[in-house]
Amino acid sequence: MKKTAANTDTHPGKGRRNFLKTAWKFLGAVAVAEIFFFVISLLKPSREINQSKPGSTLRIIGNIEDFPPGSVTPDRINKVYIIREKEGGFLALSIVCPHLGCSVLWDETKQQFDCPCHSSAFDQHGIVLSSPAPRPLDYFPVIIEEGKVKLDLTRKTKRKKFEPGQMTYAV
Amino acid sequence: MENNPGTDKQHKNHFGLILHLHPRKVRVSTLRFDLTFGLGGMAALLVVIQVITGLLLKFHYEPSPENAYNSILNLQESLLFGRMLRNIHHWSAIALVWVAFFHMMRVIFTGAYRKPRHASWIFGLALLILVVLSNFTGYLLPWDQLSFWAVTVSTSLLSYVPLVGEFLREALLGGKEVGQPTLTNFFNLHTGVIPLLMIVLLGYHFWRIRKAGGVIVADRDLDSPMVDTRPNLVNREFTVALVLLAAILLLSSLLDAPLRERANPSFSPNPAKAPWYFMGLQELLIHFHPFFAVVVIPVTILAAAIWLPYIKTEDQNQGIWFFSPGGIISARLSLAAGALFTLIFIGLSELLPDPELLLPALPPLITTGLIPLLIMAVTIWLFLKFLRRRLSLNRSEIIQSVIVLMITSYAILTLTGIFLRGEGMNLMWPWQV
Numbered sequence: 116m117k118k119t120a121a122n123t124d125t126h127p128g129k130g131r132r133n134f135l136k137t138a139w140k141f142l143g144a145v146a147v148a149e150i151f152f153f154v155i156s157l158l159k160p161s162r163e164i165n166q167s168k169p170g171s172t173l174r175i176i177g178n179i180e181d182f183p184p185g186s187v188t189p190d191r192i193n194k195v196y197i198i199r200e201k202e203g204g205f206l207a208l209s210i211v212c213p214h215l216g217c218s219v220l221w222d223e224t225k226q227q228f229d230c231p232c233h234s235s236a237f238d239q240h241g242i243v244l245s246s247p248a249p250r251p252l253d254y255f256p257v258i259i260e261e262g263k264v265k266l267d268l269t270r271k272t273k274r275k276k277f278e279p280g281q282m283t284y285a286v
Numbered sequence: 287m288e289n290n291p292g293t294d295k296q297h298k299n300h301f302g303l304i305l306h307l308h309p310r311k312v313r314v315s316t317l318r319f320d321l322t323f324g325l326g327g328m329a330a331l332l333v334v335i336q337v338i339t340g341l342l343l344k345f346h347y348e349p350s351p352e353n354a355y356n357s358i359l360n361l362q363e364s365l366l367f368g369r370m371l372r373n374i375h376h377w378s379a380i381a382l383v384w385v386a387f388f389h390m391m392r393v394i395f396t397g398a399y400r401k402p403r404h405a406s407w408i409f410g411l412a413l414l415i416l417v418v419l420s421n422f423t424g425y426l427l428p429w430d431q432l433s434f435w436a437v438t439v440s441t442s443l444l445s446y447v448p449l450v451g452e453f454l455r456e457a458l459l460g461g462k463e464v465g466q467p468t469l470t471n472f473f474n475l476h477t478g479v480i481p482l483l484m485i486v487l488l489g490y491h492f493w494r495i496r497k498a499g500g501v502i503v504a505d506r507d508l509d510s511p512m513v514d515t516r517p518n519l520v521n522r523e524f525t526v527a528l529v530l531l532a533a534i535l536l537l538s539s540l541l542d543a544p545l546r547e548r549a550n551p552s553f554s555p556n557p558a559k560a561p562w563y564f565m566g567l568q569e570l571l572i573h574f575h576p577f578f579a580v581v582v583i584p585v586t587i588l589a590a591a592i593w594l595p596y597i598k599t600e601d602q603n604q605g606i607w608f609f610s611p612g613g614i615i616s617a618r619l620s621l622a623a624g625a626l627f628t629l630i631f632i633g634l635s636e637l638l639p640d641p642e643l644l645l646p647a648l649p650p651l652i653t654t655g656l657i658p659l660l661i662m663a664v665t666i667w668l669f670l671k672f673l674r675r676r677l678s679l680n681r682s683e684i685i686q687s688v689i690v691l692m693i694t695s696y697a698i699l700t701l702t703g704i705f706l707r708g709e710g711m712n713l714m715w716p717w718q719v
Contacts, residue, residue, distance in 0.1 A: 155457050158457045158458065158460060158471055191552035191553070192552070194551075194552055210552065211463075214442070214576070215438070215439045215442035215443065215571070216438045216439060216441075216442040216463070217435065217438065217439060217554040217558050218552055218553055218554040220554075220556070230554075231554045231555070231556035231557055231558055231709070231711070232435075232439055232554060232557065232558040232559075232711060233568075233571060233572055233711050234572075234711045234712055246650070246654065247571065247572060247575075247576070247654070249575075249576065249650065
């Protein structure tokens with residue numbers, strides 16, 4: 116280091132050369148970062164295609180009568196459970212365990228959702244009964260129009276606890 | 287070459303390539319089988335087997351969710367030796383993980399990771415990671431229930447990496463869940479990117495061995511004579527290669543690679559398990575907060591492995607498995623302690639109530655992360671203190687003991703995950719699983 120400093124005094128070109136060297140290194144780093152982002156974006160090409168506009172993805176799950184009060188109905192195609200409470204409220208829970216992505220199963224006798232992968236359990240509102248799941252099951256807002264139960268599958272929502280606002284009631 | 291130029295010329299044509307890899311003469315002491323067990327050479331042979339069988343499998347495999355499973359069925363049922371081909375690829379892949387792992391153990395135990403072999407060690411670590419990654423990416427390709435859910439579970443682990451985790455997971459999957467883009471990504475990584483990287487790194491790995499003067503030599507063997515590589519080394523390597531090849535062929539004709547029913551994205555099998563080499567990690571996840579099990583513990587271990595060659599030690603331990611009788615005892619004690627501590631830890635976490643229920647006021651990061659980690663660290667620290675007091679060990683032997691402790695713990699976690707976890711990942715006896 117000392118040597119360079121001494122040389123700079125005697126050879127005025129040295130400082131310029133060092134500057135250019137640093138500039139090359141900087142540009143090299145920028146190029147590596149660009150390539151990295153380019154490669155990563157190549158890995159997920161379908162992202163834009165899959166994300167269509169909200170609203171256009173409203174899906175009809177069934178008629179209100181298909182879900183008797185006090186029932187839990189799986190919809191394996193759309194990967195949701197439709198819960199109809201005794202009071203008549205609808206709640207749509209994602210089938211995907213928030214721990215590591217396995218499909219949870221409804222246990223009718225214990226009245227709870229069990230995850231087959233790491234033995235997490237959730238109550239009928241999707242609230243964690245036993246760990247390791249870090250948060251309740253995600254939910255979808257239910258929309259009821261003209262006697263039909265509809266879901267917006269793009270609006271999968273994470274939550275910390277159960278609130279009555281997550282339920283939908285048929286008017 | 288000097289003593290017999292006439293016949294040597296013919297040999298040179300046959301063995302010219304080998305002399306690109308090996309020096310012309312090697313030290314007699316390095317030929318001893320129990321110095322290296324031929325593990326490095328075995329790993330190299332397995333990579334060659336994987337490349338050849340993999341290239342052949344590519345002629346019949348179709349990487350799409352609709353046809354992948356059928357193409358495997360077709361390969362197995364209607365193609366001459368199709369099932370055998372898949373079996374060889376499957377069993378050599380598993381053998382490669384084992385052999386590469388034991389190769390690394392041998393390098394640790396003979397102190398062959400230190401200068402001037404530190405670059406070989408670092409690149410060896412990178413190669414081990416590539417071996418596991420290529421195993422993992424290949425796991426998805428049959429698109430059966432086993433592979434689909436193992437990959438779903440394993441990639442979900444990534445989402446617990448802070449800040450970039452979710453981004454990495456979606457980049458790897460090509461979307462939010464396992465689907466066609468995932469299969470395209472994995473297929474390309476498995477059959478293109480990873481093998482190419484491995485070949486490049488292997489070249490460097492081999493060159494560094496030559497540069498370091500071949501296999502490690504113990505101080506006491508420095509005056510052992512040099513002999514010709516061929517036939518002395520080449521014949522030994524050839525024998526090991528043939529035995530390994532025979533073992534792989536035998537295994538592949540007796541045991542079939544598993545294939546369950548076609549993947550069903552809405553039904554997880556119960557229990558859903560990760561590939562076997564990740565089972566230890568999955569078991570750790572039952573006991574630790576995901577952030578600790580996926581980020582803190584693995585990153586610490588990887589950092590320690592990279593740091594290993596740069597720890598200052600006395601160098602007498604190079605080229606021999608155990609330096610002193612105390613070293614053997616401490617290695618055995620660590621083996622026993624690793625097994626015992628881990629079993630007690632698993633047992634206690636099963637019997638005692640969950641810590642998050644006892645201390646509901648604290649966040650889960652502390653109750654299921656920091657507290658178990660502290661218990662673990664204090665146990666290891668006390669054990670090392672005990673070893674130091676009872677046996678006069680040098681630093682290399684302490685390092686050896688820590689590594690034995692770690693490896694045993696992971697082995698026990700893996701065995702528990704595979705054999706003692708049944709429906710709902712609950713603890714049960716092996717015959718109930």
